[in-house]
Amino acid sequence: MPAFSAAVPAFFGALEKVRTVMASGLISSAPSRAGRGVATSIVASVLFAVIFLIAGLLPGWGAQEIFGWRVVLTLATLGAMMPFLPGARTELKSLARRVRRRPALLLPGVFAAGIVGVQLWLFMWAPLNNMALSVSFGYFLLPLTMVLAGRIFFADRLSRLRKFAVAAAAVGVAHEAFSAGGLAWPTLVVCLGYPIYFVLRRKFGFDNLPAFAAELLLLLPVGLFFILTGPHGVGSDAGTTGLFAAISIGVLGGVAMALYLLASKWLPLSLFGLLSYVEPVLLVGVSVYLGETLGWSSIFTYGPILLSLLFLAVDGRRRTPRLR
Template sequence: MSKALPSSTGTGPWRNTTVTGLLYAFGAFFTWGLSPIYFKALVDVPATEIMAHRVVWSALLMIVVVLALRSRHAVAAAFATRRQLGFYAVTTLLVSTNWLLFIWAVNTGHMVQVSLGYYINPLVNVVLGVLFLHERLEGRQKLAVALAVLGVASLVAAAGTLPWISLTLALSFGFYALMRKKAGIDPLIGLLAETLMITPLAIGYLVWADLSGWGSFGSAGLGLDALLAAAGAVTAVPLILFMYGAQRLKLSTIGLMQYLAPTIQLLLGVALYGEAFTTAHALAFGFIWTGLAVYSSQAFRSR
């Protein structure tokens, strides 16, 4: 377990700790922002197969990481009761939905919607905190949420349909974070538990794909095999970096830095992969960016 951090004095060890935290957090959000490039490299592989590899290789990597950084007693305690197993079943469903939809959306040309979903996510967290944690909205937070709602409503009015990809990504990760927060689960042990719970299904799917003759692993060259195996590192490494960064930084700092990932994703989608960014998108993003600016300024001042 990590040692207690020194108090924030602005000098000496704390300054070094803050710099280290910024580097960890930047690494996490930068990696998440660039992750669509990795999944685009696997565009010829079905999203469900990529997802299965992501689960299996993540589980293997997390076993090594958790055994190195946590005690075996802590790992065993995470699986001690049926209630805990039921909790992990729900969080596994939520995070699996988020992962699979992200992969499919990236590889079918919906990166603008992906970035919109992760811009909305912080404000979804605010609403969930009010509904389930009895937190109170302050004036600027109410304005920020209202602007986000206007942004989504403007897209609905322009397109005639809900931006379901954005909303599903935001809500699935929002409820996932809510459950993790309420339970106080160690992030590393939690991810290990979630990947282990779905690993048998993922392995069964990959075996079936191989026996059916359309599985990609082992049939399309070592380069593709290496990319599929790298799914574990793509999943686990930014999470570990985020965890260590969050230990060393103020919550408001993490809150501001988290917008780096969807900003990179938006730029990649429009500039590199040629996705459309219409006037309707500009209006919706304008509302949401304004809401995030209001929300972030409130968080920054209060902390």
């Protein structure tokens, strides 16, 4: 698979970024909470873009099978990482105590697992089915819907620049919806599903890595089923390149979700949502690399959204404490 060789340097480059962030303060308490949140969010976005690229370079592998590998290996990666993450053991014990005392908490947990399962599958399915741009646009919409969710459910306050960022993004979204005659279903699944997921996690106190690992544990039987029944299951000749790609997706998925969920915990929901604009910019680049095209009118969609990124960058520079 010659095209996959282009993703190999990106894979190791992403791992080096993770190592640098970890060494510079993810585990250390020296950097400020906000500073760590910004850094981890950006690195997570880079890793998700690498996963998107690798998935798109795996013809012959179905989305279900890749999803299965991602669930299994992401769970294994988180299991290896959590003992070294600050507070993970305490959060795990606290989660187990709460569920033991209130078994009804399993219901929102199962619902959250279902939402994240659909999102993980869609992220694998889209680049293999020429829907990468639709999913990318969903991630462009996501910060806007996250800001609204933060405002409605948690009374997050918006600075003037953040209001400008939301307004600029809304212009781009309105143009896309008008020119395309509506929004594609993968776009809506992303931009509406994730806010429900994060609000649910915060409302029930599940906004930590052990809770996400528990969600993956619920998805594990489905993941194993897809692996065993897929064309590259047990006893088949998957090829070294294909297996390396599947393993890479799983491992990077674990690291990326760990960083992403840590950032969601460290940052206000509105700032976390706006900062998420970094990821869709990268995903659009991957989509174009994989062969999808953008028309000239896209400038009226992505231009205002990029302007909102500029507002966010200026606001973040003013409000994020300097790292010491």
